[in-house]
Amino acid sequence: MTTIQVKDREFSMFLSQAQILEQVDRVALSLSQDLAGKDPIFLCVLNGSFMFASDLLKRVTIPCEISFVKFSSYQGLSSTGKLKELIGLNQSLEGRTVVIVEDLVDTGFTMQQMVQKLQAMNPAEIRICTMLLKPGKLQVPLTIDYCALEIPNEFIVGYGLDYDGFGRNYPNIYQVVEKEKNNSDIEKRKMKNIVLFGAPGSGKGTQSDRLVAKYNYQHISTGDVLRNEIKNGTELGKTAKGYIDNGQLIPDELMVSILANVYDSFGKCEGVIFDGFPRTIPQAEALKIMLSNRGTDVTEMIDLDVPEDELMARLINRGKTSGRADDNEETIKKRLAVYNEQTSPLKIWYQEDGKYNHINGLGDMETIFNDICAVLEK
């Protein structure tokens, strides 16, 4: 069988079971040699790695322990694909040699998160073993210790990998045959990309919530992503805290990679609201490139325009209950200055790009919301 149908897509043979197993043999041999005497624990990441893990571990000849873990998104935080928790791990890793067994390393963000979480459990060492690696897509510094096969950036199914939940049971690996190969790219092309723009306190968060409730949109709030990183005590959170507490912006490069990661984690939906991004011209340029690489662009930029004295009053008032370290008078002044200097030039940038929409952000919330909806439905 050289082609298969999985749901609405046709896929053609990419790697036969024999080709895969030849490489699995090689990796199993290396693992058995390298880890002899270390009694490693293999942590197999579900769901995708189940077939690889099974074939691999049948060939590993040294004493070892095997466990299965899974990443799940935190409830209620669908806007931030980065925020995941590791479930299924109920033994100590203290002093152990841990081998993460994964089906595919793509951007590397998920793997990086996993390594960070496991490191906190004081293992002697962590090694990464993946069946597939897309070297062209790796965006974070990661040492991949064992890799069965390097593959180009194609959408694939089979041997544990799925297309919308199906296709995992095929013993071979197949790639999509249509010209538009990547399913998620096809979906992304149909999605609206709304930049909800405005100074701190202009109501972006409030209006985003209402938009998400009305339309089938996902919401990316870069501020929320960063605050969660801080709450979770991650490396990123530690870096971000200094900037946020001082009313400054996080460096563009960091923000852009965070954003791409969150965006790519979204499944099928009508659109995405970008709240708090872009905040600088380089970020707007990077967003344009990121979307164009996925065959799409910003649909509308919506500028919630609110006078500065009102912003100041709203933020000071919010600071009484928000618990946000940056909602105090001194930091608010800095944030508004940063907005005027670095962010507001984006109004002209988006006017030139033909995407700019002015909304009076002062007054009744319902009226403002209706004005935004009118732009989205025009």
Ligand code: AMP
């Ligand atoms: P916000 O919740 O949108 O007001 O963001 C709070 C803080 O997070 C900002 O003052 C910045 O320090 C940081 N931040 C959020 N989004 C960005 C971004 N796109 N670029 C740089 N820094 C950001």
